[in-house]
Amino acid sequence: MNSTIKLIGSLALLSPVIHQTAAKKPNIIFFLVDDYGWADSQVLYDGVQYDNNKRFHTPNMQKLADMGVRFSHAYACPVSTPTRTSMMSGMNAVRSHITNWTSMAKDEPSDAVGGANGAAIYQEKDEDVFRRPDWNINGISPVEGVASTQHVTPMVRLLRDAGYYTIHVGKAHWASAGTPGSTPYNMGFIVNVCGNNAGLPRSYRGTDNFGNTSELWNMSAVQDLTQYYGQNIFLTEAITQEALKMLDYPVSQNKPFYLYMSHFATHTPIQKDKRFFDYYADMGQDDGQSKYASMVEGVDKSLGDILDYLQKKNIADNTIIIFMADNGGNADVKAKGGILHKQNGPLREGKGSCYDGGIRVPMSVYWPGKVAGGTQIDTPVMPEDLFPTILGMAGVKNYNTVQEIDGKNLYRLIIDGSKYVARTNNRMVPEALSGINPQREVMFHYPHQWKVSYKPEVDFLSTLIVGDWKLVYVMMNAVEGQHVDPSNGMIPETAYNTSSIPGIKSGALELYNIKEDIGETRNVAASHPGKVKELARMMSERLRTNKASMPIVRATGKPVPMPDELL
Amino acid sequence: MNSTIKLIGSLALLSPVIHQTAAKKPNIIFFLVDDYGWADSQVLYDGVQYDNNKRFHTPNMQKLADMGVRFSHAYACPVSTPTRTSMMSGMNAVRSHITNWTSMAKDEPSDAVGGANGAAIYQEKDEDVFRRPDWNINGISPVEGVASTQHVTPMVRLLRDAGYYTIHVGKAHWASAGTPGSTPYNMGFIVNVCGNNAGLPRSYRGTDNFGNTSELWNMSAVQDLTQYYGQNIFLTEAITQEALKMLDYPVSQNKPFYLYMSHFATHTPIQKDKRFFDYYADMGQDDGQSKYASMVEGVDKSLGDILDYLQKKNIADNTIIIFMADNGGNADVKAKGGILHKQNGPLREGKGSCYDGGIRVPMSVYWPGKVAGGTQIDTPVMPEDLFPTILGMAGVKNYNTVQEIDGKNLYRLIIDGSKYVARTNNRMVPEALSGINPQREVMFHYPHQWKVSYKPEVDFLSTLIVGDWKLVYVMMNAVEGQHVDPSNGMIPETAYNTSSIPGIKSGALELYNIKEDIGETRNVAASHPGKVKELARMMSERLRTNKASMPIVRATGKPVPMPDELL
DSSP, rough: HHHHHHHHHHHHSHHHHHHHHHTSSEEEEEEEEESTTTTSSSSOOSSSOOTTTGGGOOHHHHHHHHHSEETTEEESSSSSHHHHHHHOOOOOOOTTTTTTTOBBBOOOOTTOOOOOOOOOOOOOTOOSSOOOOOOOOTTTSTTTTTTTTTTTHHHHHHHHHHOOOOEEOOOOOOOOTTTTSSGGTTTOOOEEEEEOSSOOOSOOOOGGGGGGGGGTTTSSOSSSHHHHHTEEEEESHHHHHHHHHHHHHHHHHTTOOEEEEEEESSSSSOOOOOOHHHHHHTTTTTTHHHHHHHHHHHHHHHHHHHHHHHHHOOOGGGGEEEESSSSSOOSOOOOOOOOOOOOOTSSSOOOOSSSSHHHHEEEEEEOOOSTTEEEOOSSOOOOHHHHHHHHHTTOOOOOOOOOOOOOOOHHHHHHHHHHHHHHHOOSSSOOOHSOOOOTTEEEEEEEEEOOEEEEEESSSSEEEEEETTEEEGGGGGSSSTTOOOOTBOOOOOOOOOOOTTTTTTTTEEEEEEETTOOTTOOGGGGOOOHHHHHHHHHHHHHHHHHHOOOEEETTTTEEEEOOGGGG | HHHHHHHHHHHHHHHHHHHHHHSOOOOOEEESSOOOOTTTOOOOOTTTOGGGGOOOHHHHHHHHHHHHHETTTTTTTTSSHHHHHHHHOOOOOHTOOSOOOOOSSSTTTOTOOSOOOOOOOOOOTTTSEEEEEOOOBBBSSSSTOOOOOOOOOOOOHEEEEEEEEEEEEOOOOOOOOOOGEEEEEGGGOOOSSSSOOOSSSOOOOOGGGGGGGGOOOOOOOOOOOOGGTTSSHHHHHHHHHHHHHHHHHHHHOOOEEEEEEETTTTSOOOOOHHHHHHHHHTTTOOHHHHHHHHHHHHHHHHHHHHHHHHHHOOOOOEEEEEEEESSSOSSGGGGGGGTTTTOOOOOOOTTHHHHHHHHOEEEEOOOTTSSSEEEOOOOOOOOGGGHHHHHHHHTTOOOOSSSSOOOOOOHHHHHHHHHHHHHHOOOOOOHHHHHTTTTTTTEEEESSSSSSSSSSTTTTTEEEEETTEEEEEGGGSSTTOOOBTTTTTTTOOOOHHHHHHHHOOTTTEEEETTOOOOOOOOOOTTHHHHHHHHHHHHHHHHHHHHHOOEEETTTTEEEOOGGGGGG
């Protein structure tokens, strides 16, 4: 009998029991929204209701937050590509040297190009104070030796190699055309719908063929959706339908899947999603805001459709959804209505900026049975954390990567942390429990000019956040002969402007207490010189260690000073 | 012990042994070449070397034919879409009413539009003799109720449902944009690279972004290949590399796969594949022919790369390759050099025509261990046969389809037939052995004007082939007051022209013996009135039974007569 039992045992080892166990790996859906503001939903990510929260109807985002854990201090890079490459690589953008969006075609720096076309090429102008920094203008590459790229082992490839069925739907934007990183197929995705080098669609309208008309076309026209051409369908809906179709295969095969549901919305162009527009217009919101809100609700409906699909397929209990935005809401787009630079309240500024409007983003994690629902965690998290976190959720261990990983695995923070919050009502999860220091350094670096005209609240900024304190380095103000007057955004022809803080050039280093002053309205650098110095040294250390990309001062030919050189 | 053995037995039923058995289903690669002439390779499909055969270097096509079985009388529809929809549906084009190529956007008939743009819309002109027929201008649809489509159960969906991992790479062209049939994802493909509504690329050059430039772009610009933009790579090579990449997943999973490797080459634009051009130019071939031959050799290299991949992965022995063209070589394109209308020798005319140049195509089937290599079968085969044949190869049985299937399963013809040929040297396989009647009716119907100016050797033709006899119905010659003079292609202002055959209007019904006269140079209708009548009645029967699309005579408002009405 003994040998028979052994035989059964060995058969069992190879039997479908094993397959079933393998299939119990959770499905993971990364639901990413583009240029989407922190307070632009019903969800109160820090528990407070702001004016913007009242202007949106997002029941599914609310449902997700109610069933999952929300993060009050989720951060992202100020523009699209760096956030996306940080997720895919696990690297902070300071290290990867991918600090700006990648332009459509390779070897064309996007610095100060502005506009949506991507065809323009950087040109230094006589009036420029800075020369653009040297950065990895072509994005990440899964292959070694591609010029101006950071070579990485993509997170999704590791997932696929671990048995995940990996699906890309929507916007990719990790790299420029002409490089391997521009296609999801090279990143480890088994299936791709739409994803490529483009960072936005030319149109959300099926009746515009999503940009594929001779009038609208450029490389941003959305690919792979011909069946919807000429039809009265919004892009958000079309790619949701495609995503659900793509899920059928792994679900039928009982394979764990990773769906990267990467919406183009709510990026420009701001267009009316007719299904939802009237609700907001009837409420008395202006035309632009009603359009934007209709796009947001389209995304909310997409999330709801995915939740419904999971229920229908009876896999909701074994599926994680991570909901997030790739950067702050755009606060510099007339088509959104309202007041420019104030569109992203309660936060200061928006996309492109290192003020919180550019980098603080909505984030919720849904994981039935694992996460204590309706909880809020205040520990700050960053895009590079998603690399180890998603691999951790998938049970992928002992992987090798060519790059050094900056991100932290948030697994325990999410699981044990949400339960701790539910139990104690204390939203600051101790490091001993989660492995994540609530006082960890959060750093973003934008040594670029975003658009053609200089915007002092957006361009050439870096930030370092530690706990409630936030340092903002205004690089322009560190240049001899330059000083930005924040009251009007002009660069006056003033002489070198010494600071009221001994040893700190005026306005170059700003300090905010973001707990007490969420809108970053009060620069308290002058009254907290010690904190300024402490954070400036930490920031400088990070910049030096990573040989960070720094703008070059044209007048001197030298890089802009490190913040601690200003002390 | 007895119950233990039962337990082992039931475990074994569920064990990986079963999975392995399932994995022994053969992989199937359908390798389709576009607008590719019957004699444009080293391979002698009927065992005879023609002048064209001497002008091409295609060692891999030769290798495939040497290891597999070649068909001397493989036929396809005269243009792209009907062949592709016949394969996908199993329907003859007379029945599906998809007799012409589908234009880029839905509801735009391609009749007489000509040109590559696809943006032009059919307009009846005063000088037109015919009004365009009513046909399914939007192609096939996997969904019911789509206007101007034939609703079908796609062959690939049945393959996928039977466990095949289905991959589409290259040109699709089953349906117009704005309809579900325009995307391979709706046809049962799990993965798609490039396939959509487009029937040709705007450029084969990576340096042209395969048409994705503001100068070149229209909807024919190739999608999904951004990583090659700006690079010195030919489209044929790029999609081959993509195809091999897509194969890695099913191979790693030990899943049987179906790869539809659908080359854009050798469709227009005729462009130089630099890797191969010089060989032909140095041989003294003219520039156009050297370009075309370089494109052909690019396809040959693609086939070789696939064969190498199968060897490397150790799956060659369990992989079928079906090599075929979608219609005859284009004989009406200046860029190919040589003499227009004679480019496709030894056959008469080319693409678009129901003379053999338009419909006779190269075809080989490679299936190691199953097929007797180096054999030639003379039984005629048609695109609709591929539907039951591929499902038969895959072991898919008892499937249901919404459409009626015209095609025949060639499985026994290929397997038993090739062995019979090897054994007997008789290339005409008996029906008792193969299930296929060597005298079966082969019918193609082109009730359309292909390009903007009327071409008598191409437009408004039908053909029925039975054995060595071929009837061609020249519809224009059946119209009162019209008669085409084949010597100059003009439509003289002649009165109604009675035939020298009593009861047959002159020139409307032509008869050829294609065994004795491969170039269809001798119309023997006058000397074989009985055969003309026999075939005309068979053709009429097919047209009536299927309520075939027929051009409307504008002068009378009535459809062109059935061929037997001319008798």
